[in-house]
Amino acid sequence: MAAFDGGHMVERITRATDREGGREWMLHQINSIAADWSLNHRFERCGIGFGGPVNFVQQTVALSTHVGGWQNTPLAAHVAESLHIPVILDNDANVGALGEGVHGAGQGCRPLFYMTLSTGIGGGILANGGIYRGADSWAGEIGHLTIRPDGPECLCGARGCFERMCGGLWLARDHGRPAKQLVDDPGFVRRYVVDLALGLKACIMLLNPARIVIGGGIGKAGDKLFVPLREELRRQMTAWSGARIDVAPAALGDDSVLYGALALAKGTGQS
Secondary structure, three states, X not given: OEEEEOOEEEEEOOOOOOOOOHHHHHHHHHHHHHHHHOOOOOOOOEEEEEOOOEEOOOOEEOOOOOOOOOOOEOHHHHXXXXXXXXXXXXXXHHHHHHHHHHHOXXXXXXXXXXXXXXXXXXXXXXXXXXXXXXXXXXXXXXXXXXXXXXXXXXXXXXXXXXXHHHOHHHHHHHHXXXXXXXXXXXXXXXXXXXXXXXXXXXXXXXXXXXXXXXXXXXXXXXXXXXXXXXXXXXXXXXXXXXXXXXXXXXXXXXXXXXXXXXXXXXXXXXX
């Protein structure tokens, strides 16, 4: 969570998620932190990026694939009732796209595709008119594109999903080491970028974005990931395609979604 005064971040706090505590633990954290900050600040509005599918029209959490109990939760209404201010909610990858598009590595790049590469994989599409959410708020879910039809089973029930092959949760389970350590191994990275490029090729061929920005924990690996990834993308891209291969790390690091929530709360990208 963060608090901003204008465009300046004046408060910021991070707490590890208690997956067993579920929704009630998270709601308590939000209320507790906001109560502490309200002793020194007066809140005017709030933006939220949630780590899972969101029904933007209804302003509800559709579900979380990683933490139980979130199905059809009216999170925006809950926070609005607690803080007594207007609240707007969206998927965290959409909000990350806003953050990088307005304040970070995606400035001036439209359409922009933002991908969070962390425990899971999500995507957000930012065009000239704002965030593209699709007919039912489900656009951008690149993590569940099938890239290996005969691959292992994903949490969603399908096999060989992009998230299952490249997400941090599964990397740790499959290889016995956290992703942060794995990306220090050049041999692992050479194998890993093959699947990573398969997912991003689908994005490039479908959307032809001006730039792809990758955020999340794995996205902070720097050149040891991005140099071989760009090389592998050039190898895989369809020969006749003139689509650009412009892939960059998030400039805002862990704060992409926080700055995106600020932009969302100010009314940017709501089309």
